[in-house]
Amino acid sequence: MAELHIVVCVKIVPKPEEILVDPETHLLQRVDTRSEINPPDMNAMEMALSLKDRYGGRISLLSMGPTYFEPNLRVALAMGADHIYLLSDPQFAGADTLATTYTLAEGVRKIGGVDLILCGEESSDGATGQVPPGLAEWLGSSQLTLLTEVSIDQDKRLARGRREIKGGYEVLEVPLPCVISVKTACNEPRFMDFSLRSWAEERDRITIWDADSLATEPDHIGLPGSPTVVTGLAEAPYRDRRREFLTGTQDEIAQELAEILKRSL
Amino acid sequence: MVASLYGAAQESKSIWVYLEVDRGGLTGVSKELITKGRQICDQLGWQLSGLLLGHHLQPFAAEGFAHGIDTLWLADDPRLENFTIEAYTTVAYDALMEVKPSVLLMGATPNSRDLAGRLAVRLRTGLNADCTDLYLDPETERLVCEVSGFGGGVLAFIEMAEHRPQMATVRPGVFTPGEVDRDRVGVIIEIEVNLDPEILTTNLVERSVGEQVDLTSVPVLVTGGRGVDGDFKMLAQLAELLGGEIGATRPPVDEGHIERERQIGQTGVVCSPKVAICCGISGAFHFVVGIEKADVVVAINSDPEALIFDYADYCIVGDVHQIVPALIEALTVEREVILG
Ligand SMILES: Cc1cc2nc3c(=O)[nH]c(=O)nc-3n(C[C@H](O)[C@H](O)[C@H](O)COP(=O)(O)OP(=O)(O)OC[C@H]3O[C@@H](n4cnc5c(N)ncnc54)[C@H](O)[C@@H]3O)c2cc1C
Ligand SMILES: Nc1ncnc2c1ncn2[C@@H]1O[C@H](COP(=O)(O)O)[C@@H](O)[C@H]1O
Numbered sequence A: 001m002a003e004l005h006i007v008v009c010v011k012i013v014p015k016p017e018e019i020l021v022d023p024e025t026h027l028l029q030r031v032d033t034r035s036e037i038n039p040p041d042m043n044a045m046e047m048a049l050s051l052k053d054r055y056g057g058r059i060s061l062l063s064m065g066p067t068y069f070e071p072n073l074r075v076a077l078a079m080g081a082d083h084i085y086l087l088s089d090p091q092f093a094g095a096d097t098l099a100t101t102y103t104l105a106e107g108v109r110k111i112g113g114v115d116l117i118l119c120g121e122e123s124s125d126g127a128t129g130q131v132p133p134g135l136a137e138w139l140g141s142s143q144l145t146l147l148t149e150v151s152i153d154q155d156k157r158l159a160r161g162r163r164e165i166k167g168g169y170e171v172l173e174v175p176l177p178c179v180i181s182v183k184t185a186c187n188e189p190r191f192m193d194f195s196l197r198s199w200a201e202e203r204d205r206i207t208i209w210d211a212d213s214l215a216t217e218p219d220h221i222g223l224p225g226s227p228t229v230v231t232g233l234a235e236a237p238y239r240d241r242r243r244e245f246l247t248g249t250q251d252e253i254a255q256e257l258a259e260i261l262k263r264s265l
Numbered sequence B: 001m002v003a004s005l006y007g008a009a010q011e012s013k014s015i016w017v018y019l020e021v022d023r024g025g026l027t028g029v030s031k032e033l034i035t036k037g038r039q040i041c042d043q044l045g046w047q048l049s050g051l052l053l054g055h056h057l058q059p060f061a062a063e064g065f066a067h068g069i070d071t072l073w074l075a076d077d078p079r080l081e082n083f084t085i086e087a088y089t090t091v092a093y094d095a096l097m098e099v100k101p102s103v104l105l106m107g108a109t110p111n112s113r114d115l116a117g118r119l120a121v122r123l124r125t126g127l128n129a130d131c132t133d134l135y136l137d138p139e140t141e142r143l144v145c146e147v148s149g150f151g152g153g154v155l156a157f158i159e160m161a162e163h164r165p166q167m168a169t170v171r172p173g174v175f176t177p178g179e180v181d182r183d184r185v186g187v188i189i190e191i192e193v194n195l196d197p198e199i200l201t202t203n204l205v206e207r208s209v210g211e212q213v214d215l216t217s218v219p220v221l222v223t224g225g226r227g228v229d230g231d232f233k234m235l236a237q238l239a240e241l242l243g244g245e246i247g248a249t250r251p252p253v254d255e256g257h258i259e260r261e262r263q264i265g266q267t268g269v270v271c272s273p274k275v276a277i278c279c280g281i282s283g284a285f286h287f288v289v290g291i292e293k294a295d296v297v298v299a300i301n302s303d304p305e306a307l308i309f310d311y312a313d314y315c316i317v318g319d320v321h322q323i324v325p326a327l328i329e330a331l332t333v334e335r336e337v338i339l340g
Helices: A039-055 A067-077 A097-111 A131-139 A194-200 A250-264 B028-044 B058-067 B085-099 B110-123 B232-242 B250-254 B307-311 B320-339
Strands: A005-009 A012-014 A019-021 A028-030 A035-037 A058-064 A083-087 A116-120 A142-153 A158-165 A168-175 A178-182 A206-209 A228-235 B012-019 B047-054 B071-076 B101-107 B127-131 B133-137 B142-148 B154-160 B166-170 B187-190 B203-209 B220-224 B245-248 B275-279 B296-301 B314-317
Touching: A005 A039, A005 A097, A012 A067, A035 A039, A035 A067, A039 A058, A039 A116, A039 A142, A039 A178, A058 A067, A058 A097, A067 A083, A067 A194, A067 A206, A083 A097, A097 A131, A097 B110, A097 B127, A116 A131, A131 A142, A131 A178, A131 B085, A131 B110, A142 A168, A142 B085, A142 B110, A158 A178, A158 B203, A250 B296, A250 B314, A250 B320, B012 B028, B012 B085, B028 B047, B028 B058, B028 B101, B028 B133, B028 B166, B047 B058, B047 B085, B058 B071, B071 B085, B085 B101, B085 B110, B101 B110, B110 B127, B110 B166, B127 B142, B142 B166, B220 B232, B232 B245, B232 B275, B232 B320, B245 B250, B296 B307, B296 B320
Parallel strands: A005 A058, A005 A116, A058 A083, A083 A206, A116 A178, A142 A178, B012 B047, B012 B101, B047 B071, B071 B187, B101 B166, B127 B166, B220 B245, B220 B275, B275 B296, B296 B314
Antiparallel strands: A012 A035, A019 A028, A142 A158, A158 A168, A168 B203, A228 B154, B133 B142, B142 B154
């Protein structure tokens, strides 16, 4: 029986506090280029690591983005993964969901022999959760989303997952290979293993593929491969509230608030 | 550029709304999308169609017409009884390819998001997720999707020139459902269901659902953040006195103090209560979008600099563990006076 091979899709995103919107021009100001691993992807990492603890096998990290993401990815590697694949090419820039999922799918194909592809629930800068199903479609694989738990039957080549749904849960079983999105905060991501730190810094730990080495169709990637176009930007309508501070003793405040609530209902 | 399977030149001028059924009725967001679709279609003289997949669907068809659907594309089949991604994607794809509508709108619920993500790739078209508003430009006849960008201060408008259908998902609560006309009738067209058993690989092993709440339209919403320290009993008492429900920011949900379906905000529920009371909440954009539609916002926070006060009508600087009990007391006394 072949060993289990898990790919974890990791997106590197700007830290939320690094993004500021200029109050005058409403343009984005990137204070710094400090980035972090998309927090939901840490839950995917943890799920992959616990599967590896349980069944053995190996974990490949897959990310699409510029090469300066490398240090962030090496941190994830030192949590206990085996190799990094970074899809990096200026031609990949500006990709929407269609182009992103296509490119990631080509990455998975080139890695080869993959049983499970784990993603985070959503990316903190995009927050759409559309990448996992799109990726599954390009790969023609099964999919399980919003999982809080997963187990694998290696003989039957099945994945069984517990999925959160409105007001409860369901348990689903699908054949491998399978794309999974992991419910945010469903587990406690482990710290990086400091003993792996220098190993994770070694040159051979990372493979960088550009558009040529992936042999992607030029019209499928980046901006040209993205059907959606941003045609305008505007300031979000700001609903001006009264911003009236209630003052006095605690009982006076409570009394006044009770009056306000009565009036407002 | 990668071409979609059909383009603007082949489209039939219509809006399709994917209708999702959840325990005995169309979901709220399905009805909200019908109302929005109806408004756009009335302006342009377009057809509004519903796409309804499942089993034993007759009652839901009537509900779709009553809310404003003209034509209902219906696939009623035992193999569609439970949502499975392969079966639903295949049947929806076949129906879309037959009619080639300009626009396909879906709710941003877990199953519909999964379906939208798959369908968009199968059709090689774009998908605008989590839209905060939709317009149809009467000149270009293009759908303009409004999405909120980084930090929420910026709105981006996104369009597609050639790719069809123009797909968008919208979160529950963004639009308001319109009037219901039980006498309205429409046309039902049955979709032929062609499913190769080989592709039906998802096996539902178990499902358990309990009671659920719909927070989108409660009159009073009492929300707690990390600052309430998990004491949602106190908030529930306040909510009960005011005839409302409790909700929460993400941290208390993640910490297990309250059910996830009560999370308010960008990845939770968008509510439009008469009054929203925010207790121990800092006012992150991700949360604030969920209460922006409230008529009146009250905020209680011990930090006078808290961002939440910028989004509140009535601001109280203080400890929730003192203010809320005092408020409960004041309301209880009042009620006793009224009830005599
Ligand atoms: C992609 C993405 C999606 C997200 N979606 C959502 C979402 O849908 N909904 C959501 O809520 N969040 C969401 N978040 C998280 C969000 O960014 C904030 O982290 C979260 O809303 C903060 O919750 P909070 O205000 O309860 O906690 P905190 O920010 O920790 O604030 C706690 C507040 O309580 C006050 N406080 C403490 N003690 C007391 C006391 N005794 N009395 C009074 N006040 C007190 C403090 O002054 C502080 O202001 C999302 C984040 C990401 C990245
Ligand atoms: N550029 C990327 N590189 C690697 N993984 C990604 C990328 N974009 C999205 N993902 C994965 O897809 C998940 C959902 O992202 P999204 O659909 O953008 O909300 C993320 O949590 C990641 O696991």
